[in-house]
Amino acid sequence: MVSFIMISLPAFSFGRVEKSAVAIYEKINPAIVTVDSQVPDGLSCGTGCIIDKSGVILTSAHVVDIGKTVVVTMNNGQNYEAKVLKHLGDNKDIALLKIDAPMDLKTVKLGNSEKVKVGEKVLAIGNPFGFSGTLTQGIVSRIDYAKNRIQTDAAINPGSSGGPLLNTRGEIIGINQAIYNPDNNISNIGIGFATPINLIKEYLKEQEDT
Secondary structure: OOOOOOOOOOHHHHHHHHHHHHHHHHHHHHEEEEEOOOOOOOOEEEEEEEEOOOOEEEEOOHHOOOOOOEEEEOOOEEEEEEEEEEEEOOOOEEEEEOOOOOOOOOOOOOOHHHOOOOEEEEEEEEEEHHHEEEEEEEEEEEEEEEOOHHHOOHHHHHOOOOOEEOOOOOOEEEEEEEEOOOOOOOOOOOOEEEEEEEHHHHHHHHHHHH
């Protein structure tokens, strides 16, 4: 006769993980914005992170690179016209925007990407296909030191560019930039890339020094 022993896991084993993701989202999402830029053939859509309470926003330059008008939408639906302050870095795919809001804004903290490890849990918040405030989860799949890219399997899709890749402390460890796209957006195959935040912090420091 074979005996089976039923083992029940403590209720908090999974609850803590889930609560952590919920808490991070509720804290960070007010500092994440939708970025829409008018371009000759339509609308370029992306995501941005408010990094200063005065209204300075970090995003991807390719979202606003050739845009004539840039509109930022807050998570409460409020719209602001934004000014492109500067493109940062040699690859020209990081940009700073500025909006004039009548109040201090919620911000997101910049983390330390040098401490990122493969296998570490990460979260991404963005505007994929126009679905603003979308949260996805995954891990750091690989770190490409030669190309300065953090690879993740957290779902990133068109519209997520400029959004944050977050650690479990709610700090930005990277800015989501691109996906591996062998089939022209027919499917998401779980390979996305983010620019490490330490590289961006170097650009921000150069901006302050000029």
